[in-house]
Amino acid sequence: MILCVGNILTSDQLTRAKLAMDEGHFEDGRKTAGWHARLVKNNEQMQASSDEARRLRADVEKSLSEHPLFQMAVRPLKMTPVIFSRYRDGMTYGNHVDDPVMGRGDAKLRTDISFTLFLDEPESYDGGELVTDTTAGEQSYKLPAGSAVIYPSSTLHRVEPVTRGQRRVAIGWIQSTIRDPAQREVLFDLDTARRQLFERDGKTTEFDLLTKSLANLQRFWAEM
Numbered sequence: 001m002i003l004c005v006g007n008i009l010t011s012d013q014l015t016r017a018k019l020a021m022d023e024g025h026f027e028d029g030r031k032t033a034g035w036h037a038r039l040v041k042n043n044e045q046m047q048a049s050s051d052e053a054r055r056l057r058a059d060v061e062k063s064l065s066e067h068p069l070f071q072m073a074v075r076p077l078k079m080t081p082v083i084f085s086r087y088r089d090g091m092t093y094g095n096h097v098d099d100p101v102m103g104r105g106d107a108k109l110r111t112d113i114s115f116t117l118f119l120d121e122p123e124s125y126d127g128g129e130l131v132t133d134t135t136a137g138e139q140s141y142k143l144p145a146g147s148a149v150i151y152p153s154s155t156l157h158r159v160e161p162v163t164r165g166q167r168r169v170a171i172g173w174i175q176s177t178i179r180d181p182a183q184r185e186v187l188f189d190l191d192t193a194r195r196q197l198f199e200r201d202g203k204t205t206e207f208d209l210l211t212k213s214l215a216n217l218q219r220f221w222a223e224m
Contacts, residue, residue: 001185002151009146020052040094046084078109078175092161098153109175111153117170125165
């Protein structure tokens with residue numbers, strides 16, 4: 001399941017994020033790429049240890065943890081620290097698949113889900129689309145600021161070259177309590193249906209049955 005989620009960050013948060021990145025220190029993004037991804041990666045990443053990055057990371061991670069649609073879609077067990085990337089004129093990231101395991105020690109996780117949270121309005125830069133390679137063909141994403149695209153980490157994907165302006169994004173990876181993407185989609189659909197039913201009719205017998213089925217499927221499938 002590939003899902004676009006809007007309104008993760010408010011306009012005030014976006015203003016703070018862009019100011020922090022304007023003042024932040026950046027380094028070659030290839031430092032965090034695998035040996036083969038380095039061949040096609042050309043971007044910059046905010047130094048993770050800086051005060052600006054730590055404050056910005058805390059703000060973004062809090063918003064992600066409190067966003068109901070994001071949580072419904074990913075059902076997180078663990079998440080990597082958010083990384084802030086910048087693409088300027090000519091920068092790109094060619095076709096690649098994200099590493100299946102990231103982190104070290106207790107922070108190590110399996111990457112089930114990747115996300116890209118856009119920080120700049122799409123009309124402020126040219127190029128920079130996130131392109132995923134799916135069984136339905138290539139799909140291109142360039143979302144409004146504050147919106148994110150969520151996709152399985154097993155997906156082959158790339159970032160098209162930026163030809164004007166700059167593309168700033170927050171990215172991260174999640175190990176889900178539900179490993180299988182098809183199972184996550186079933187739970188997402190059930191959860192969406194029961195919430196819509198509740199909004200329309202309140203707490204009915206049908207709502208209770210859907211809630212029971214949702215809970216029990218999570219018990220069958222969850223990995224903790």
